[in-house]
Amino acid sequence: MKGRRRCAVVVCAGLALGGETMAARPAREGGSFSILETLINTPGVSTREQAVRDRIRALLPSWAKADVDAKGNLLVAAGPEHGARTLLFIAHMDETGYLVKAIRDDGSLEVRPAGGFFETLYEGQVVLVHAAKGDVGGVVPPRPNYFEAAAAEAPSAFAGDAVRVELGVASRQAAEALGVAAGDPITIPKVFQRLYGSFGSGRAVDDRAGCTALLLALRGLEPKTLRNRVMFAFSVEEEIGLNGAQALAQSVHPDLAIAVDTFVSSDSPLERDAFAHAVLGKGPVVRAIDSSNITDPAIIDRVLSLARQGGLPIQYGLTRGGNDGSVFPEFGAPDLALSWPTVHSHSPVEVIHERDLDNLGALVRLIAERW
Ligand SMILES: [Zn+2]
Structure with missing residues (x-):
């Protein structure tokens, strides 16, 4: 309940002040919001993702070699070519x-x-x-x-x-x-706005936050120490039909597809917490079931225990919407969806908590290293 009330205050304050008197805190150097802000302020409507792709490329660690496939998806691979397993993390670059x-x-x-x-x-x-x-x-x-x-x-x-x-x-x-x-x-003019505490808001937090989590993980990885083949895909055209992911599913055949995307939460004062309730600020969310996928409970348990071993907060739940990973089971790879909780999804004021994003990046890295 506390989380819900706090969120309401935050959102109202953001709207009422409209940036007039709210001094934005300077971005923490290397903090997840500084990356998120750069990506959010870059427009990338579905089928027109070029500028976002360029930004992401510029934010990759120096060891990363990026490829762009015929559809426009940006791909980075790390770890041994014939590793124990192949994991594919996927976050979409496009926005509504x-x-x-x-x-x-x-x-x-x-x-x-x-x-x-x-x-x-x-x-x-x-x-x-x-x-x-x-x-x-x-x-x-x-x-x-x-x-x-x-x-x-x-x-x-x-x-x-x-x-x-x-x-x-x-x-x-x-x-x-x-x-x-x-x-x-x-x-709309793309402006990331910091809100009270560690909240922030903007259009296209979905899924620039997912892209940020992948970048954070990539920056933290030591590629030589990996035993799995780990692929990071920044996809196009998710919002208009998972088109980028469809193309990838036909060319990349991972053992596990891990979509990193929004968890549409009911953590707001006008909604009931009986469905899709994940609290902003309390950690990344495993999307156990959404409109496109039901994840194997054994995979969910494994993520939860990995997160706990790694000291990361974690939530899980059911929500609406689909995810890029849902096109992979048809090709033999199970789909796991990892998220940060958000409210006001697909509006100009999607809200996110910075700690959730920090921890989501850490969770992606943990899975890449230890799955
Ligand atoms: Zn999304």
Whole structure:
């Protein structure tokens, strides 16, 4: 209960102050939030992950040799080529957002969502179109009858064709002159915000936190001491159908696939704790069951005991959503999903606790070294 109340205060404070008076603490050198912040502030809507891939590559330890497959997944391998076992850790680089569908004659943009989210989250928000010549500012106008709706009946729908982006230009030619083209990705301005204590928030904590955990583990590994072949995959297009993972499952055949991704927790004041309850700040979570996978209880027990032996806090539970590892059982590899607990999933204000991320990185490393 304490955790829940604390979280509520944190989130309200973040919204009310809007960064105006909340001084951000300086990032701890080498701390997990400094990596997370760099990755979150880099846009990477599904199918447009290039900038995130470049950032991750720059953050790899010097020994790591990175390969990019035909689909765009970034892969790093460590340990003996014919090790005792092959483990594949996978975290996705992409995030939900919009893609430009078409430019109208009046210069406004028709858009289509990439991934699943409530489109009302973008209503009345500033966005950036990440065009070839550079970022172009835009706004998502609120639905036309929002004034009347406040006083009268239900507002009109805000989805599909009702969502558009205005750039301040008055013609298609003017929008094109800014470099905007069909297919360009659109996000809100990417800003990681530190909150009270060790909480932080931003759009695409899912799954830049997973990418951060993999990077932390890689930076801590001594490749020569590994007895397993350990592969780290930073995947594309998870949010639009696990497409990057699908391609990997056909080319890499691990003994165990370990997805590192969000645990959508009910640790918030408006939700009941009967389902998906993992407390922010109390450690990484093993996703025993989610919408895409049921993990073998023996594997779960093994992770729990490894974590306890390693002195790491650990939680486990059931939640919604799928994970990249769920495409591997079809090819013979069981799927284990490891997470950090979050609230407000797929919104612009996903919240994470830094200690959970530190410990998730340590857990990935522990499994890589001792499985
Ligand atoms: Zn995710």
